[in-house]
Amino acid sequence: MIDNSPIRTFIAHLVLVLGILIVAFPIYYTFVASTHSLQTILRPPLPLLPGDRFVENYSEALFGGVGRIGGVSVATLLFNTTVVALGIAIGKIIISLLSAYAIVFFRFPLRMTFFWLIFITLMLPVEVRILPTYKVMVDFGLIDTYAGLIVPLIASATATLLFRQFFLTIPGELVEAARVDGAGPWRFFWDILLPLSRTNIAALFVILFIYGWTQYLWPLLVTNRNDMNTIVIALRKMISFADADTEWHLVMVTSMLAIVPPILVVVLMQRWFVRGLVDTEK
Amino acid sequence: MSPRVVFPNKILPYLLVAPQLAITLIFFYWPASQALRQSMLREDPFGLSSKFVWFANFKKVLSDPNYLNSIQVTAVFSIATAAVAMGTALLLAVMAEKVIRGRGVYRTLMIWPYAVAPAIAGMLWLFLFNPSIGSLAYGLRWLGINWDPxxxxxQAMALVVAAASWKQxxxxxxxxxxxxxxxxKTLIEAAAIDGAKPTKRFWTIVFPLLAPTTFFLLVVNTVYAFFDTFGIIHAVTGGGPGKATETLVYKVYNDGFVNLILGDSAAQSVILMVIVIALTAIQFRYVEKKVHYG
Amino acid sequence: MATVDLKDVKKVYPGGVEAVKGVSIAIPDKQLCVLVGPSGCGKSTLLRMIAGLETISAGTCSIDGKVVNAIGPTERDIAMVFQNYALYPHMKVYDNMAYGLRNRGMPKDEIDKRVRATAQTLELAHLLERRPRELSGGQRQRVAMGRAIVRSPKVFLFDEPLSNLDAKLRGQMRVEIKNLQRQLGVTSVYVTHDQLEAMTLADVLVVMNAGLVEQLGAPLDIYEKPASTFVASFIGAPPMNLLPLRSGQLEGAVSLPAIPTNAATIGFRPEDCEVGADGAAAEGGLRLMARVQGVEPVGAESFLYCEAAGGRIVVRVPGRTAVAVGDQLPVLTRREKLHFFGGDGKRV
Incomplete structure (x- = not known):
């Protein structure tokens, strides 16, 4: 290791601490705000330390039913968001595993056509086909349903490509050994392929869970009823900057509750997440 | 490499791809084709009939000053976001490479914003910089800046750029x-032996070798700024004030869902589609290279 | 216990490439048959057809008198040892060995008994709880063997199982495989490109080239009477010296024995040469003047690389040698150690 001079190391730490301040401060300050009363928040500057209203604010938001979004409790919103995030993550993983398995381990007519059909969806994000997709949802009666929030988002070229790439690294001899050992396609899938894909699945799960949790445009379109909102959409509805009657302390609590679950997932599963992120984009 | 070893089943593979294919066709290809069709139709004011107008909608959209403004806004927003997000991240990454102690802690604290929804990121920043209650806005005014995004x-643009880059x-x-x-590491050591000072080493060795990563991130950040930041704009500025932050994606949404101009919105969708295809193509040229060289 | 019978087996790939062009081999019960040849000669394809991993384009493959062309690898009751071992990386050694038995629905205690017994034989008992990546190359090789043996199949198939080991370990495992195969008495097919492995292991040796059998027989018979120039140059190390004949004459030969009329090439092994020998031994033999271009002493013997009769030859001499580069030597080979091949490369 070269260039280890104490001054340089000190500068490096200094820059990093500054970076952390920028990165973490908005989140920390939201937490601080969530523990103060509305009156304190409305009279800036806000103190840098948490206040004494933690219990009151959080219990009011969780169980009280927040006024601006039609009396829906934050617990309902959290439940909706969890269902959506899990549904998208698990659904995507399952259908991508299956299609990648078919494309890599079988030879059949139209195989490459299917591969390209899936691949090209990379180029068709929701944003470029908003209206017609919305119309499909209406025609299927999927507005304000969990299926409507989840199903259209689980077709993913990225996950399929990742699994395909990983499957291609599995030596052919392993498949042959399994066949000689009496394993058919399903047994091979369950006994060998799935266990070998564990880390990939874990990594992808983190990324897709975040993806599902942070969706905005899609839930905005397909939910009208307040009790079907995800927490991100509900937050947007709670805020009115022009009005003075935004209940900021509750908004801050809701923000915290919207931020903490995905942060926990990312931090606790950091090892898989970092690997998965860097791998997915290869 | 020997040819791929496969299972001999005939029907099973079709069943395996069926779910993904069905969803893809229903929610991707059908709507996309509808967007294409719609982009060449114009409805009468009552929505009773529509007629085929070829590229008239495109002509109209591309000559609309509001749309041209939106292109400019998107360009400024994307370039600023990519520059700020990448510059900051590069500086922090280089510093993190220098330190040995606490590396893990820094990384753990650094990845939090990834988990924050763009819309919420926008709201947090707006809370900090809201002219009436934002503590940092208070600070800016105390410094004598006339702050009102x-x-x-x-100022509105600066605020959404800050929120978007922070998240990225x-x-x-x-x-x-x-x-x-x-x-x-040997390359850097060789450069050190060749007499290059740390700063010089960075610009002549590290930065050029980092070029593939930088280029890749440039594409990803552009895509992010184009599409994923819809939530930030929608939650923070609503495209305003006075269309100052109305990006292309926000305009598609606004024209289609709020103003209900279907033909225009569809034509804008198709233009966006072309942009995504171009960006994806660039991205995959990069991927191909990476596969070949390592 | 089984025989393996191949009758005019062919493999044509979809692109039209013919990898195996009609091969017939009958392997008697309990015998070890080695398929040897250069890469691309079709030996691995042939093995994989016996395993049922490749379809047979034409001809028949029978195991134990029953044609198996149409049945999959699972039902053929064979076991295979792969070149890179193909151990399941996420399973312990125990589970790697038990997997095939479980798939066949064998009762648990029977599986346990068999796995432990096999592990004992192969000295793997202390490794049963490890995973493949925690094992050395030699240990992995044993596990791969164990996975095959534990099933007590009708036929063992080995696909270059030793090529990923270092030279010393390879020699050791060679002996071990041979002993195990004898002891278990299981009919085996073994593919290798290493002629030393082929010679030492085979009961039946099959030399293949370009999708065809060049020669089939007992290893020493093949060594002593190679059927073609290809076999002559493939079996034996260093390979047989081959010199072209021009209208029945060898350029630069001091004395030449009677030569079959249609011979185009004369061959003799480096180990059958004598240097400078004179007198009675030379009667009726071949005598050449050779010019030494290189000397390789390897301890027990030395190899002389020479130029003679317009070609290059290798001569083996025992122990140390005083011969130096540039020397002119008389090289003699007895009549009965000479081989003759026709214009088509076949023995005459």
Whole structure:
């Protein structure tokens, strides 16, 4: 290791601490705000330390039913968001595993056509086909349903490509050994392929869970009823900057509750997440 | 490499791809084809009949000053976001490579914003910089700056750029760290022996070798700024004040769902589609290279 | 216990490439048959057809008198040892060995008994709880063997099982495989490109080239009477010296024995040469003047690389040698150690 001079190391730490301040401060300050009363928040500057209203604010938001979004409790919103995030993550993983398995381990007519059909969806994000997709949802009666929030988002070229790439690294001899050992396609899938894909699945799960949790445009379109909102959409509805009657302390609590679950997932599963992120984009 | 070993089943593979294919066809290809069709139709004011107008909608959209403004806004927003998010992340990644103690802690704290929804990121920043209750806005005014992003277009732009880049720093940081770690230490040592000072080493050895990562992130950040930041704009400025932050995606949404101009909105969708295809093509040229050279 | 019978087996790939062009081999019960040849000669394809991993384009493959062309690898009751071992990386050694038995629905205690017994034989008992990546190359090789043996199949198939080991370990495992195969008495097919492995292991040796059998027989018979120039140059190390004949004459030969009329090439092994020998031994033999271009002493013997009769030859001499580069030597080979091949490369 070269260039280890104490001054340089000190500068490096200094820059990093500054970076952390920028990165973490908005989140920390939201937490601080969530523990103060509305009156304190409305009279800036806000103190840098948490206040004494933690219990009151959080219990009011969780169980009280927040006024601006039609009396829906934050617990309902959290439940909706969890269902959506899990549904998208698990659904995507399952259908991508299956299609990648078919494309890599079988030879059949139209195989490459299917591969390209899936691949090209990379180029068709929701944003470029908003209206017609919305119309499909209406025609299927999927507005304000969990299926409507989840199903259209689980077709993913990225996950399929990742699994395909990983499957291609599995030596052919392993498949042959399994066949000689009496394993058919399903047994091979369950006994060998799935266990070998564990880390990939874990990594992808983190990324897709975040993806599902942070969706905005899609839930905005397909939910009208307040009790079907995800927490991100509900937050947007709670805020009115022009009005003075935004209940900021509750908004801050809701923000915290919207931020903490995905942060926990990312931090606790950091090892898989970092690997998965860097791998997915290869 | 020997040809891929496969299972001999005939029907099973079709069943395996069926779910993904069905969803893809229903929710991707059908709507996309409808967007294409719609983009060449014009409805009468009562929505009773529509007629085929070829590229008239495109002509109309592309000559609309509001749309041209939107292109400009998107360009400024994307370039600023990519520059700020990547510059900050690169600086932090280089510093993180220098330190030995506390590396893990820094990384853990650095990846938080990745988990924050763009819309919420926008709201947090707006809370900090809201002219009436934002503590940092209070600070800016105390410094004598006439701060009001709800009225001043440039300040509104600065605010959404800050929120959008803040959210993207984590992602870029992780990739720059991975990129830096992939550079052989011996190269840097060789440069040191050749007499290059640290700063020079960075610009002549590290930065050029980091180019593939940088280029990749440039594409990803552009895509992010184009599409994923819809939530930030929608939650923070609503395209305002006075269309100062109305990006292309926001305009598609606004024209289609709020103003209900279907033909225009569809034509804008198709233009966006072309942009995504171009960006994806660039991205995959990069991927191909990476596969070949390592 | 089984025989393996191949009758005019062919493999044509979809692109039209013919990898195996009609091969017939009958392997008697309990015998070890080695398929040897250069890469691309079709030996691995042939093995994989016996395993049922490749379809047979034409001809028949029978195991134990029953044609198996149409049945999959699972039902053929064979076991295979792969070149890179193909151990399941996420399973412990125990589970790697038990997997095939479980798939066949064998009762648990029977599986346990068999796995432990096999592990004992192969000295793997202390490794049963490890995973493949925690094992050395030699240990992995044993596990791969164990996975095959534990099933007590009708036929063992080995696909270059030793090529990933270092030279010393390879020699050791060669002996072990041979002993195990004898002891278990299981009919085996073994593919290798290493002629030393082929010679030492085979009961039946099959030399293949370009999708066809060049020669089939007992290893020493093949060594002593190679059927073609290809076999002559493939079996034996260093390979047989081959010199072209021009209208029945060898350029630069001091004395030449009677030569079959249609011979185009004369061959003799480096180990059958004598240097400078004179007198009675030379009667009726071949005598050449050779010019030494290189000397390789390897301890027990030395190899002389020479130029003679317009070609290059290798001569083996025992122990140390005083011969130096540039020397002119008389090289003699007895009549009965000479081989003759026709214009088509076949023995005459």
């Amino acid at each position: 709800l009225l001043d277009g440039e 720093i984590s992602y870029n940081f992780l990739f720059f760290v991975a990129g830096l770690q992939a550079i052989p």
